[in-house]
Amino acid sequence: MLFVLFIGFLVIFLYHYFYTGEFGIEQLGFVLVILAALIAVFFISKWQKNKDRSFQPETTDIAFKTRLGERVASGEKQIFLGENHVGTYFRFYDKGWKRFIAGLARNPGLWYLNLQFNFSNGDAIVIKGVNETKLYGNSEWIVYKNDQVIGEIRTDLSVKNAKRLREKLEADLDGKKYQLQSRALKSDMEIFHEGSVIAAGRRLDTSIKSLYQLNVDELPEEEAYLLFAVYILFNYYFG
Structure with a gap:
């Protein structure tokens, strides 16, 4: 679900930038927050997988x-x-x-x-x-x-x-x-x-x-x- 939100906000940000020429700082903020959450989820999942295996x-x-x-x-x-x-x-x-x-x-x-x-x-x-x-x-x-x-x-x-x-x-x-x-x-x-x-x-x-x-x-x-x-x-x- 976080990945879908990331893609959605990224599309909105790029659309806003290329079609209006304006840099949407709020949209970029949302994209970066979701990206950070995705990275955290990835490492938590990797940690859980290693714990299961060992x-x-x-x-x-x-x-x-x-x-x-x-x-x-x-x-x-x-x-x-x-x-x-x-x-x-x-x-x-x-x-x-x-x-x-x-x-x-x-x-x-x-x-x-x-x-x-x-x-x-x-x-x-x-x-x-x-x-x-x-x-x-x-x-x-x-x-x-x-x-x-x-x-x-x-x-x-x-x-x-x-x-x-x-x-x-x-x-x-x-x-x-x-x-x-x-x-x-x-x-x-x-x-x-x-x-x-x-x-x-x-x-x-x-x-x-x-x-x-x-x-x-x-x-x-x-x-x-x-x-x-x-x-x-x-x-x-x-x-």
């Missing part, structure tokens, strides 16, 4: 942890399970201009959201958006595991959920159905399977900002990794 958890409890600070760029982020590094993930775009559009959105997770996860056990999970140009209604993603389609994920933006201030994803993965939901005003999230809570995630209030944690019940490794990937999608989209 993240190391401060605690070693048995839970998934990651730092999700920068949400638009395709920088690599780390996945830890307890003290063990178990993988990485990143956001990707199939067209460069889609990254620009995502950066303009109030919530960058609403536009052109695709994620790839590479786990230490060799699994590669890709979550790819469907009908990315849709302007309203539920969003959908296809889930691939090692290049094979294993299911789909969709938002549930029903009136009932809106009234309850509830954020919700529904996932059909490897023949199982899951529901991820949280209250919009809270950072806690729960994952349900057959009516029971099997995992719970939250953003931690620690010295490390943007730190997210997911606790899972005793699940097979591959299922736990898959649920962590969906949990990250949830936080990108609703974060």
Whole structure:
């Protein structure tokens, strides 16, 4: 959005200068202020990306942890399970201009959201958006595991959920159905399977900002990794 404002004020300034011959000091001031803000945003984004890439958890409890600070760029982020590094993930775009559009959105997770996860056990999970140009209604993603389609994920933006201030994803993965939901005003999230809570995630209030944690019940490794990937999608989209 700052980039659009910068271009807009720059066009106005140049138009005023070339067609009136007058030097618009006020317009130039606006252009310089927005340019300074753009430079500040660039360096903050770069700093966040570096923090995400070099993240190391401060605690070693048995839970998934990651730092999700920068949400638009395709920088690599780390996945830890307890003290063990178990993988990485990143956001990707199939067209460069889609990254620009995502950066303009109030919530960058609403536009052109695709994620790839590479786990230490060799699994590669890709979550790819469907009908990315849709302007309203539920969003959908296809889930691939090692290049094979294993299911789909969709938002549930029903009136009932809106009234309850509830954020919700529904996932059909490897023949199982899951529901991820949280209250919009809270950072806690729960994952349900057959009516029971099997995992719970939250953003931690620690010295490390943007730190997210997911606790899972005793699940097979591959299922736990898959649920962590969906949990990250949830936080990108609703974060």
